[in-house]
Amino acid sequence: MGLTVQSVGIKAAEADIKEKIPKGAKVIALAGNPNVGKSTLFNKLTGLKQHTGNWPGKTVTNAVGEYKNKENHFAFVDIPGTYSLIAHSAEEEVARDFLVFGEPDLAVVVCDATCLERNLNLVLQVSEICPKVVVCVNLLDEAAKKGIFVDLELLSKNLGLPVVGTSAQKGAGLDNLIEVISKTESGDFLASKRVKVDYPEVMEKAISELEAKLNSISSFFNNRWIAIRLLENDIAFITKLESHFGFCLKENPELLKTLEKVKKELLEAKIDESAFKKYLVSGLVLTAEAICDEKTVKFKNSDYKRRDLKIDKFVTGRVTGPICMLMLLAVIFWITISAANYPSALLWEFFSFLEAKLFEFSVSLGIPTVLADMLFHGVLRVLLWVVSVMLPPMAIFFPMFTLLEDFGYLPRIAFNLDRGFKGCSACGKQALTMCMGFGCNAAGITGCRIIDSRRERLIAIITNSFVPCNGRFPTLIAIITMFFISSGASGFVSALILTAVILLGIGTTFLVSKILALTLLKGAPSSFTLELPPYRKPQIGSVIVRSIFDRTVFVLLRAMSVAAPAGLVIWLLANLKINDLSLLSYISEFLDPFGRAIGMDGVILLGFILGFPANEIVIPIIIMAYVGGGTLTEYSSLFELKNLLISNGWTVTTAICVIVFSLMHWPCSTTVLTAKKETGSLYWSFITFITPTICGILLCFIINNLSKLF
Amino acid sequence: MQAALCDLKVGQGGTVVSVNANADILRRLLDIGIVSGTRVHCVLKSPLGDPSAFLIRGAVVALRNEDSVNITVDADFPLAVVKENGSYGAVGRHKSRRS
Ligand SMILES: Nc1nc2c(ncn2[C@@H]2O[C@H](COP(=O)(O)OP(=O)(O)O)[C@@H](O)[C@H]2O)c(=O)[nH]1
Numbered sequence: 163m164g165l166t167v168q169s170v171g172i173k174a175a176e177a178d179i180k181e182k183i184p185k186g187a188k189v190i191a192l193a194g195n196p197n198v199g200k201s202t203l204f205n206k207l208t209g210l211k212q213h214t215g216n217w218p219g220k221t222v223t224n225a226v227g228e229y230k231n232k233e234n235h236f237a238f239v240d241i242p243g244t245y246s247l248i249a250h251s252a253e254e255e256v257a258r259d260f261l262v263f264g265e266p267d268l269a270v271v272v273c274d275a276t277c278l279e280r281n282l283n284l285v286l287q288v289s290e291i292c293p294k295v296v297v298c299v300n301l302l303d304e305a306a307k308k309g310i311f312v313d314l315e316l317l318s319k320n321l322g323l324p325v326v327g328t329s330a331q332k333g334a335g336l337d338n339l340i341e342v343i344s345k346t347e348s349g350d351f352l353a354s355k356r357v358k359v360d361y362p363e364v365m366e367k368a369i370s371e372l373e374a375k376l377n378s379i380s381s382f383f384n385n386r387w388i389a390i391r392l393l394e395n396d397i398a399f400i401t402k403l404e405s406h407f408g409f410c411l412k413e414n415p416e417l418l419k420t421l422e423k424v425k426k427e428l429l430e431a432k433i434d435e436s437a438f439k440k441y442l443v444s445g446l447v448l449t450a451e452a453i454c455d456e457k458t459v460k461f462k463n464s465d466y467k468r469r470d471l472k473i474d475k476f477v478t479g480r481v482t483g484p485i486c487m488l489m490l491l492a493v494i495f496w497i498t499i500s501a502a503n504y505p506s507a508l509l510w511e512f513f514s515f516l517e518a519k520l521f522e523f524s525v526s527l528g529i530p531t532v533l534a535d536m537l538f539h540g541v542l543r544v545l546l547w548v549v550s551v552m553l554p555p556m557a558i559f560f561p562m563f564t565l566l567e568d569f570g571y572l573p574r575i576a577f578n579l580d581r582g583f584k585g586c587s588a589c590g591k592q593a594l595t596m597c598m599g600f601g602c603n604a605a606g607i608t609g610c611r612i613i614d615s616r617r618e619r620l621i622a623i624i625t626n627s628f629v630p631c632n633g634r635f636p637t638l639i640a641i642i643t644m645f646f647i648s649s650g651a652s653g654f655v656s657a658l659i660l661t662a663v664i665l666l667g668i669g670t671t672f673l674v675s676k677i678l679a680l681t682l683l684k685g686a687p688s689s690f691t692l693e694l695p696p697y698r699k700p701q702i703g704s705v706i707v708r709s710i711f712d713r714t715v716f717v718l719l720r721a722m723s724v725a726a727p728a729g730l731v732i733w734l735l736a737n738l739k740i741n742d743l744s745l746l747s748y749i750s751e752f753l754d755p756f757g758r759a760i761g762m763d764g765v766i767l768l769g770f771i772l773g774f775p776a777n778e779i780v781i782p783i784i785i786m787a788y789v790g791g792g793t794l795t796e797y798s799s800l801f802e803l804k805n806l807l808i809s810n811g812w813t814v815t816t817a818i819c820v821i822v823f824s825l826m827h828w829p830c831s832t833t834v835l836t837a838k839k840e841t842g843s844l845y846w847s848f849i850t851f852i853t854p855t856i857c858g859i860l861l862c863f864i865i866n867n868l869s870k871l872f
Numbered sequence: 873m874q875a876a877l878c879d880l881k882v883g884q885g886g887t888v889v890s891v892n893a894n895a896d897i898l899r900r901l902l903d904i905g906i907v908s909g910t911r912v913h914c915v916l917k918s919p920l921g922d923p924s925a926f927l928i929r930g931a932v933v934a935l936r937n938e939d940s941v942n943i944t945v946d947a948d949f950p951l952a953v954v955k956e957n958g959s960y961g962a963v964g965r966h967k968s969r970r971s
């Protein structure tokens with residue numbers, strides 16, 4: 163659930179990264195494989211609150227944070243976690259482009275001490291590009307627990323790069339890191355001592371020859387590296403490079419001649435383009451292997467991994483796996499519903515009391531009744547509903563979900579569900595973006611960048627809103643509680659019904675993905691690798707604080723900022739009259755036939771339409787429209803609200819249709835805008851908008867007509 | 873005994889002999905450190921049997937069968953299974969041979 167101020171809304175645009183860098187600060191890029199604790203490190207260093215969590219692929223955009231002490235002034239840039247810079251996915255491209263074109267003063271490569279060897283692959287690549295590199299071996303505490311010991315000095319000697327050890331979560335080693343960054347930045351470490359990646363001799367010769375030619379033309383930021391890209395014929399990158407430097411490499415006749423010549427020589431040695439690529443990467447892997455010899459990384463036997471394996475066997479077991487997923491979902495909902503019930507009711511009671519008192523008070527002060535009515539029965543009422551109904555479930559659901567996320571369970575969900583997604587020609591990582599959707603669909607759609615293939619990414623984007631974001635959860639919970647639970651029944655039944663609703667959403671996700679893959683987005687599933695990170699003990703205290711203050715408050719504020727004007731609009735509609743009928747009645751009457759056809763009514767439909775900016779306000783709008791100008795004091799509990807709905811013609815069918823429609827209708831405006839940004843196409847944002855809408859209308863229509871049969 | 877990577881049983885290890893895949897997949901596999909000579913170890917199968925998760929260079933990585941079928945491994949003698957079963961242990965650490 164990548165839901166922070168940075169990840170949603172206009173601020174998420176990363177194009178202006180350079181503008182965000184404070185004046186005079188040295189730019190330090192933070193690179194690293196996914197899930198090595200880069201964001202944790204970034205947050206500790208800069209005091210910011212980037213999203214962290216135990217699964218690969220959270221950080222998909224660049225973020226900038228400032229560090230200042232007496233001697234140093236750094237701007238840290240957190241770039242997306244990648245295994246490699248040979249870009250084949252969107253986030254790898256973001257990472258590589260920043261290192262190449264962002265011209266950082268220094269790059270820190272954060273590594274996972276528990277699988278250092280693989281991490282070195284990226285270290286070697288970054289050190290091929292950047293003149294100043296510091297290696298930060300993180301997660302030392304976890305490695306020690308697993309009986310893995312890294313000799314940092316020896317590693318530094320083998321690599322020819324400065325190496326610092328840290329345990330970011332505990333904050334250990336950070337001062338040292340700053341010191342080494344500062345020293346290296348001012349030129350304390352010799353680039354010449356650096357380890358060189360082992361390529362076959364013919365390749366090495368070809369590269370040097372081309373590099374020499376490039377040198378004779380101009381000195382781009384790193385001619386050796388460009389030479390390799392030319393030989394590899396990475397067209398997309400070369401084009402970018404050319405437009406960046408305003409120089410057409412391929413039109414330089416001398417360069418072309420040399421390029422042809424060395425390519426021919428390579429071919430004679432039986433190295434064509436694809437073999438070249440293969441040697442490039444295997445060169446990296448083998449060099450990394452040689453650096454990580456037995457002396458540098460020592461293993462002691464430990465039972466630590468045995469524990470992980472036991473958990474994994476259980477949560478991905480043939481029988482236990484699916485049961486575990488369902489139980490977790492149901493239990494989380496159960497806790498959310500039962501724990502939120504009481505504070506919600508209290509808040510609601512208190513607020514309706516407050517509303518009445520404020521109204522009386524301001525009238526007694528001589529404020530015109532109309533104005534007071536508008537303020538308190540319009541704006542304030544919607545606001546208060548949003549707070550009392552949204553806040554408690556969110557404040558409970560968010561921390562619980564974050565705990566699961568930090569523990570490392572989400573990738574296991576993806577592992578379990580992948581077969582299903584493959585059946586729909588989609589990517590298993592869609593399960594991860596789906597999980598993010600529970601927090602916020604806009605964040606889920608941004609998260610789709612972890613999916614490499616454009617086709618599969620589009621499928622994930624379009625279907626993301628089939629999981630209800632937390633703006634819709636409270637709506638679902640409220641209606642379920644009102645209509646399907648006899649008063650006094652435990653929250654567990656509500657939780658089960660809610661789980662069934664979510665399963666319907668997930669089922670629809672699969673179905674629609676399949677349909678898309680058969681029609682608009684034809685193609686075979688692409689290759690797929692998913693890392694299952696080790697389980698980590700979540701830091702319970704900080705998770706709770708973080709998810710309440712960073713996420714809950716942020717989401718709530720966003721909802722409130724929409725709720726206030728919406729309250730005003732709906733009040734005006736209800737109170738502006740033409741021929742003795744309010745505008746609201748005109749509109750809802752106009753919408754009524756259509757609303758009725760899909761099991762609802764005009765008012766409900768209007769609620770959904772006005773809820774476009776934020777789904778949170780759908781129910782309060784409906785209630786306000788039913789109540790009209792009157793007060794809400796007589797409806798001090800959900801069960802009394804139910805009477806209001808029933809007296810306005812709601813039946814069980816209406817409730818079901820509202821639940822289904824709330825699960826499937828147009829995504830909120832932020833989500834659509836995010837889809838536009840991510841797909842870069844009006845067409846695909848329209849598809850994102852229309853697909854769930856069609857599904858919802860169809861399904862509600864069917865439900866409505868089926869119910870008439872009985 | 874040569875086998876495709878996807879045919880390894882849970883708990884069984886092997887050494888990669890060759891990787892025959894198109895360039896795209898190949899890169900992904902190389903990214904996670906699969907080259908000839910790499911030690912791999914099958915640790916999990918998902919509930920529907922596909923994908924499977926392998927211990928590769930200290931990390932657990934899931935691969936779909938379509939991708940892992942293209943990786944030929946020299947599977948360990950099944951006897952080794954019994955001994956190593958039940959632990960992610962240090963089995964990934966045998967130094968690989970250059971090929
Ligand atoms: N034990 C331990 N856990 C860490 C350390 N650094 C980060 N983590 C945890 O590792 C997980 C991934 O961290 P995150 O910063 O989100 O990784 P990123 O993907 O590299 O940005 C989170 O659950 C962190 O709490 C560390 O030094 N020690």
